[in-house]
Amino acid sequence: xxxxxxxAVDDSREVYTEELKLNLGPQHPxxxxxxxxxxxxxxxxxxxxxxxxxxxxxxxxKIGENVxxxxxxxxxxxMDYLAACNNELAWSLTVEKLLGVEAPERAQWLxxxxxxxxxxxxxxxxxxxxxxxxxxxxxxxxxxRERELILALLERPSGQRMLYNYVxxxxxxxxxDETWLDDVLRFCDHFEKMWxxxxxxxxxxxxxxGRTANIGVLPKxxxxxxxxxxxxxxxxxxxxxxxxxxxxxxxxxxLEFDVPxxxxxxxxxxxxxxxxxxxxxxxMESIRIIRQACRRVPSGDFxxxxxxxxxKSPIKPGPGEAYLRTENPRGELGFYIVAAGGTSPxxxxxxxxxxxxxxxxxxxxxxxxxxxxVAIIGSLDIVLGEVDR
Amino acid sequence: MxxxxxxxxLAASGVPGIGALDRSVKDPFVVVEPxxxxxxxxxxxxxxxxxxxxxxxxxxxxxxxxxxxxxxxCSLAHHHALVLKVRCPRPEGGTHExxxxxxPSVAGVHPAANWHEREQWDLLGVRFTGHPDLRRxxxxxxxxxxxxxxxxxxxxxxxxxxxxxDAVPLYERDPASPPPPSGRVRKAGExxxxxxxxxxxxxxxSGGRTVEPGEAPAGGDGAGAxxxxx
Amino acid sequence: xESLIGLFxxxxxxxxxxxxxxxxxxxxxxxxxCIGTLLGFITVYAMFAIWMERKVAAHMQIRYGPMxxxxxxxxxxxxxxxxxxxxxxxxxxSGANKVMFWIAxxxxxxxxxxxxxxIPFAMGVQIADVNLGLFFIIAIASVEVVGVxxxxxxxxxxxxxxxxxxxxAQVVSYEVPAAVALLVPVLVxxxxxxxxxxAWQEQHGWLILHNPFAPVAxxxxxxxxxxxxxxxxxxxxxxxxELVSGFHTEYSGMRFSFFFLEEYAxxxxxxxxxxxxxLGGWTLPFVNVSHMPPPVGAVVLLVKIFAMIFxxxxxxxxxPRLRVDxxxxxxxxxxxxxxxxxxxxxxxxxxxxWRWLPL
Numbered sequence: 001x002x003x004x005x006x007x008a009v010d011d012s013r014e015v016y017t018e019e020l021k022l023n024l025g026p027q028h029p030x031x032x033x034x035x036x037x038x039x040x041x042x043x044x045x046x047x048x049x050x051x052x053x054x055x056x057x058x059x060x061x062k063i064g065e066n067v068x069x070x071x072x073x074x075x076x077x078x079m080d081y082l083a084a085c086n087n088e089l090a091w092s093l094t095v096e097k098l099l100g101v102e103a104p105e106r107a108q109w110l111x112x113x114x115x116x117x118x119x120x121x122x123x124x125x126x127x128x129x130x131x132x133x134x135x136x137x138x139x140x141x142x143x144x145r146e147r148e149l150i151l152a153l154l155e156r157p158s159g160q161r162m163l164y165n166y167v168x169x170x171x172x173x174x175x176x177d178e179t180w181l182d183d184v185l186r187f188c189d190h191f192e193k194m195w196x197x198x199x200x201x202x203x204x205x206x207x208x209x210g211r212t213a214n215i216g217v218l219p220k221x222x223x224x225x226x227x228x229x230x231x232x233x234x235x236x237x238x239x240x241x242x243x244x245x246x247x248x249x250x251x252x253x254x255l256e257f258d259v260p261x262x263x264x265x266x267x268x269x270x271x272x273x274x275x276x277x278x279x280x281x282x283x284m285e286s287i288r289i290i291r292q293a294c295r296r297v298p299s300g301d302f303x304x305x306x307x308x309x310x311x312k313s314p315i316k317p318g319p320g321e322a323y324l325r326t327e328n329p330r331g332e333l334g335f336y337i338v339a340a341g342g343t344s345p346x347x348x349x350x351x352x353x354x355x356x357x358x359x360x361x362x363x364x365x366x367x368x369x370x371x372x373x374v375a376i377i378g379s380l381d382i383v384l385g386e387v388d389r
Numbered sequence: 390m391x392x393x394x395x396x397x398x399l400a401a402s403g404v405p406g407i408g409a410l411d412r413s414v415k416d417p418f419v420v421v422e423p424x425x426x427x428x429x430x431x432x433x434x435x436x437x438x439x440x441x442x443x444x445x446x447x448x449x450x451x452x453x454x455x456x457x458x459x460x461x462x463c464s465l466a467h468h469h470a471l472v473l474k475v476r477c478p479r480p481e482g483g484t485h486e487x488x489x490x491x492x493p494s495v496a497g498v499h500p501a502a503n504w505h506e507r508e509q510w511d512l513l514g515v516r517f518t519g520h521p522d523l524r525r526x527x528x529x530x531x532x533x534x535x536x537x538x539x540x541x542x543x544x545x546x547x548x549x550x551x552x553x554x555d556a557v558p559l560y561e562r563d564p565a566s567p568p569p570p571s572g573r574v575r576k577a578g579e580x581x582x583x584x585x586x587x588x589x590x591x592x593x594x595s596g597g598r599t600v601e602p603g604e605a606p607a608g609g610d611g612a613g614a615x616x617x618x619x
Numbered sequence: 620x621e622s623l624i625g626l627f628x629x630x631x632x633x634x635x636x637x638x639x640x641x642x643x644x645x646x647x648x649x650x651x652x653c654i655g656t657l658l659g660f661i662t663v664y665a666m667f668a669i670w671m672e673r674k675v676a677a678h679m680q681i682r683y684g685p686m687x688x689x690x691x692x693x694x695x696x697x698x699x700x701x702x703x704x705x706x707x708x709x710x711x712x713s714g715a716n717k718v719m720f721w722i723a724x725x726x727x728x729x730x731x732x733x734x735x736x737x738i739p740f741a742m743g744v745q746i747a748d749v750n751l752g753l754f755f756i757i758a759i760a761s762v763e764v765v766g767v768x769x770x771x772x773x774x775x776x777x778x779x780x781x782x783x784x785x786x787x788a789q790v791v792s793y794e795v796p797a798a799v800a801l802l803v804p805v806l807v808x809x810x811x812x813x814x815x816x817x818a819w820q821e822q823h824g825w826l827i828l829h830n831p832f833a834p835v836a837x838x839x840x841x842x843x844x845x846x847x848x849x850x851x852x853x854x855x856x857x858x859x860x861e862l863v864s865g866f867h868t869e870y871s872g873m874r875f876s877f878f879f880l881e882e883y884a885x886x887x888x889x890x891x892x893x894x895x896x897x898l899g900g901w902t903l904p905f906v907n908v909s910h911m912p913p914p915v916g917a918v919v920l921l922v923k924i925f926a927m928i929f930x931x932x933x934x935x936x937x938x939p940r941l942r943v944d945x946x947x948x949x950x951x952x953x954x955x956x957x958x959x960x961x962x963x964x965x966x967x968x969x970x971x972x973w974r975w976l977p978l
Contacts, residue, residue: 044781044943054527061512062537097415135851135940141680207852207939224443224465227501240465322415323461323472325445334446336459351446351461359504370781371855371942388527 019047024373026055032129032377033384037361039373046373049365051358056388064348068314069095069169072348076335077163079350080386083122083329085114085154088167090326093248094335095169097322099315106300107171112251112293113184114154114166116286120191121150122329123279123286126381130276131202133378134211139201146194149187156180169315171303181294188287195284203280212276213267216364216376220270226363227356230331231278232380235262236270242327255292257285272379279381282329314343330354330381352386392417395439395471402436404428418459418472423492426460426475430498433462433471440466444495447505449513451538455479456490458515462499477515485514485538494520512537622743623649653746657735661884666697668883668928675932707872712775715869719773723766724870724877730762731884738891739813741901741916742909752813753805753896757798760847760888763881764790770878774869785855785943790847792947796954797843803836803965804896817900824904827897830968831975832961837897839958841927844889846946848882851935855943890927891920898923 020043025036034055040048060079064072076091077084089111096102103111128143151161157176158166166173202208218228220236233240241259243252260281262274317339325334331353340346357380364376390398396410396419406422407429421429433441441462448459455478463470477490494517496503506517507526514535517523525532534541546552627645670685674692677684685693711720734756736746749755764787771783804826805811808819820826827833846853870878894900900923901916902908908916941949968975 054525054529057527059536065537131939135854136938137676138680138936141682145681202939205939207941210945211939211942225500227443227445227499229443238465245468320414323446332445334461336446336448336461338450338452340452346452347448347450349446349448349450351448355504355508356501359501369942369944371940 022370024370026052032382033387035358035377035382035384035387037365037373037377039365039370041370044369044371046365046368046370049362049373051361053358053384053387056384058385058389060350060389061348065344065346068343069317069345070315073168074163074165076350077165078385079352079389080122080328080330080333080354080383081163082125082383083118084163085111085118085167086326086328087333088164089115089249090324090328090333090335092167092169093326094322094324094337095315095317097324098317098320098337098339099169101170101304103171103304104301105298107302107304108249108251109293109297110157110172110176110302111167112249112255113181113290113297114157114164114172116289116293117150117154117184119286119329120283121147121154123283124150126279126329126378127198127202127276130378130381131208133374134202134208136202136205136208139198142194142197142201146191149190153180153184153187168303171301173303175302181297184290185294188291191287192284195280198280203277209266209273211371212272212375212379215267215272215368215372216379217268218270218360218364222360222363223270226360228331228360229356230328230353231282232275232331232357232360234260235274235278237262237264242325242332246325248324248326251293251296252289254296255289257289260285272375275379275381316341316343325351328353330383330386331357333386350386350389352389354380354382354384354386358382358387390438390467390469392469392471395433395441395469398436398439399429399433399471402432404432416472418474420474420476423475423477426458426473427493427495427498429473430460430462430495434498438467440464441469441471442466444499444501444505445470447495447502447509449509449515451513453479456513456515458492458509460495485535485540489514489516491516491518493518494523496520511535514538623652653736657732657746661732661735661880661887664887665880665883666701668886669700669879670694670697671925671928672932675929676936679933679936701876704872704876709873710869710871712869714775716773716775719769720874723770723773724874724881725766726769727763727766727881728877728884730759730766731881731888733759733762734888735884737813738888739817739895739900740920741913742817744913744917745814748814749812751811753801753811753892756813756888756892757794757801760885761791761794763885770870776869779868786849788943789853789855789946789950790849792950793843793846793853793954796950796958797840797847799955799958799962800836800839800843801892801896802962803830803833806962806965806969807833813895813900816896817902820899821902821907821909825897825899830965832964832968833897835957836961836965837893839954839961840897841889841893841930843950843954844893845931845934846950848885848889848931850882850886850931852938852941853946854935854940855946886928886931887924890924890931893927894920894923898927 020041022039022041023036024039026034028035036052036055038050038052039046058078060075063075067075073088073091076087080087092103124143124147128140131137131139131143154164154166155161157172157174157180158164159174160166218232218236220238223233223236223238228236229240239259239261242248244257244259247253260278262269262278264270264274265277266273319339319341321336321338323334323336325332332351333353334351336347336349336351337345338347361377361380365373368376393410396407396417399419400407404425406425408420408422410417410419430441430444433439441464443463443465444460445463446459446461448461450457450459455476458475458477460473460475461470462473475492477492480488492515494502494506496506496517497519503521504526506515506520507523509515510517510520510523511525511527512535524530528536532547533544544552624645627648631645670693673696674684683692685696687693688699689695711717737749737752737756739745739748739752767786767790768783771779771781771786774780804816807826807829808816810816816826823829827837845851849855901920903919908919
């Protein structure tokens with residue numbers, strides 16, 4: 001059972017100097033939410049780590065068993081609150097799979113644009129907060145300048161800046177106005193210039209590279225064994241992206257985009273710098289996707305007509321179950337719905353990507369210093385709303 | 390390979406206790422005996438044609454007649470996936486307090502299962518035997534009960550703080566006398582909250598009228614009301 | 620300073636107490652005036668420096684910083700913050716060692732404050748014209764290390780302990796390349812008295828241009844002083860994203876403001892040293908400042924000091940933070956050998972009397 005040895009803490013030194021037990025969190029500037037990591041330290045070196053989660057548990061799955069399918073959409077927003085549309089998309093697609101309907105074409109393309117914009121917004125936060133973790137407080141403001149533009153763009157169709165409740169089973173909630181697509185294209189042009197600025201600020205900074213290269217190396221096999229998905233998995237060299245390999249929205253099959261993969265540029269393959277660089281390049285790929293999608297949005301319905309009639313009263317899918325996974329900015333979000341014929345699901349399970357990405361922390365942390373520990377947690381890009389639900 | 394081919398390979402692999410492929414739902418699943426889930430997952434992970442190396446999701450579902458543990462495994466090398474289920478039938482009168490079904494842990498096969506199994510133990514009370522560290526993960530360690538069960542009864546207080554809707558607020562409580570037990574215990578099956586009352590149709594200052602759900606607004610078609618709230 | 624003593628003696632004579640002329644009374648009076656002025660200056664300077672830091676940080680982060688308090692660009696923000704800190708509740712952690720907790724900010728501040736007395740602000744305007752001025756400043760500034768360690772230990776918190784231990788390692792290590800780099804101007808000028816540096820640079824121009832090794836030494840001293848002031852990229856002792864606030868996590872209110880003042884005061888002292896030793900002090904290249912009234916020299920020096928402080932702030936808001944082992948390796952493996960090389964090169968230059976620029 002060689003997998004179990006991953007949990008062993010190295011206590012086999014002969015000279016037993018006093019070990020310090022330190023709590024990182026739950027209130028801490030760098031744990032990206034309320035996360036508590038119990039550390040056993042020898043001076044500055046971490047010898048053992050245990051993640052303690054559940055501080056943001058809001059009983060989403062229990063609530064899912066008590067509200068209707070449409071009423072649960074805002075709850076999915078609040079799981080990964082930085083990439084809300086992607087969560088709603090996973091939920092909507094799973095409900096559509098249960099019902100056996102498909103959203104109209106215009107809705108599908110709008111979903112692609114909105115979700116990719118959300119992906120950029122989420123990666124901008126990852127970039128900005130990673131700079132703050134490393135001590136560079138300035139790139140955060142530059143990232144948020146662009147994020148403000150995205151939030152203003154997304155406010156126009158959905159009415160909300162952050163937790164949109166926009167992608168619903170059957171399509172999207174509201175239609176876009178006439179100038180929205182042009183403004184999105186203008187944003188894409190603006191963003192490309194700013195992306196070059198971010199690289200001069202942080203990416204190629206010698207100190208930043210010194211803090212992140214060769215730190216927190218996640219080998220491919222360990223990543224797959226722990227269920228790590230998303231940019232953290234791609235940074236370890238695995239070229240796996242659900243949008244390309246198992247397209248859950250058929251427009252993704254028609255768009256041209258690359259899947260950035262870590263290459264071990266500045267250190268070992270799968271270190272923190274690789275994870276960071278994969279996210280940066282993914283932002284540019286999202287811009288490519290958005291550009292192509294904006295030109296292909298057809299006219300038509302934005303919400304399935306049958307479902308509109310059904311929405312007068314709560315939808316009641318017949319007994320059955322469905323599981324669907326989508327590529328979120330943080331990894332693969334999976335919703336497993338078991339329907340028993342009522343207005344609410346019998347079981348509604350959300351497999352959060354950050355939950356699985358975080359489980360690898362206990363393997364990565366021992367052996368590094370506390371400053372590296374902060375770098376590793378930041379590079380995994382977790383959101384506690386998704387870990388705890 | 391699709392699920393039928395995967396199931397055929399698994400059935401022919403020599404691992405005992407593999408059931409038939411159930412195709413009645415969108416994602417066909419295989420019911421496996423509890424004792425053979427570990428060898429089955431190991432075989433599926435290691436067989437070169439299957440290579441189902443990532444455990445994507447581990448869920449426990451409580452149905453009236455049984456608790457099912459559902460395993461979603463997927464492959465990155467080949468783009469296929471499979472669903473396995475382990476069924477633990479409910480004994481007579483098995484409640485959330487008395488019945489904690491036991492299923493062998495697959496944490497040794499897929500380390501990802503470590504946290505997933507802890508969560509299902511925490512929320513649904515499925516005991517995974519052989520798990521290296523089975524303790525609560527989302528709820529506090531001292532929590533009693535497994536909340537996601539259908540017959541779970543909500544506690545009336547936790548750590549001295551009352552948890553009922555009509556309890557006396559903390560700042561009004563007299564420290565000398567503890568709050569009386571309100572006796573209002575939520576029964577199993579009782580709804581979590583009162584559903585909101587429907588809006589009554591009333592005129593607005595602008596001259597229009599609020600709309601009840603289910604009513605088409607004056608002059609609008611179905612597409613316009615489709616974006617209305619439920 | 621002597622002139623002040625003379626002033627007091629004259630005052631005593633005017634008041635009819637000429638017999639007290641040689642005693643300690645005029646001396647005490649002079650000291651009181653000097654230290655009072657200096658305290659007032661440091662307080663006002665610290666408030667200004669904090670406001671400047673917030674504005675510099677804000678404009679580098681595409682925002683404005685304080686704009687409301689006081690009207691014009693929030694100039695009264697620091698005053699408001701100082702008043703707020705004065706009124707805050709004095710919280711001492713329950714397990715803290717009360718005596719050390721109380722003394723630590725005082726030690727830290729006094730160590731840095733004492734360095735101010737040896738800085739020449741203009742010709743003859745210096746509180747203590749110490750023969751070993753440079754040596755005195757370097758030595759007395761290391762008293763703050765003791766205070767920081769006391770603060771970290773007395774707080775009874777693991778985070779503070781971490782900050783204190785890191786700080787001890789870092790500050791003490793970086794004093795070595797700093798002191799070695801400062802040997803270069805000493806070798807050129809031949810004296811440790813700070814007034815002599817100004818006089819020398821008045822005649823020969825700025826020291827940084829005298830010698831190919833002087834810029835190297837200036838850069839090394841500047842970087843080492845960044846580490847000594849615990850400024851980014853060496854701000855591990857107060858690394859906000861790792862240790863919440865490092866060694867001053869448990870301090871609040873006026874005690875915290877002492878640490879804050881100390882940081883800006885030591886920035887001032889190290890910038891003053893760089894300006895005096897390398898950038899000409901209160902002298903200007905083509906202007907005979909020593910014959911002008913003292914405020915001109917003081918203004919010249921202050922302009923240079925604030926330019927260096929601006930560079931320190933600029934670096935803080937641009938660069939990420941170095942990890943502790945990288946800090947140590949940079950100090951010992953890079954700065955120290957280069958500092959030694961600079962000293963050896965300067966010694967050779969001076970002995971052979973070479974010149975490299977027509978100055």
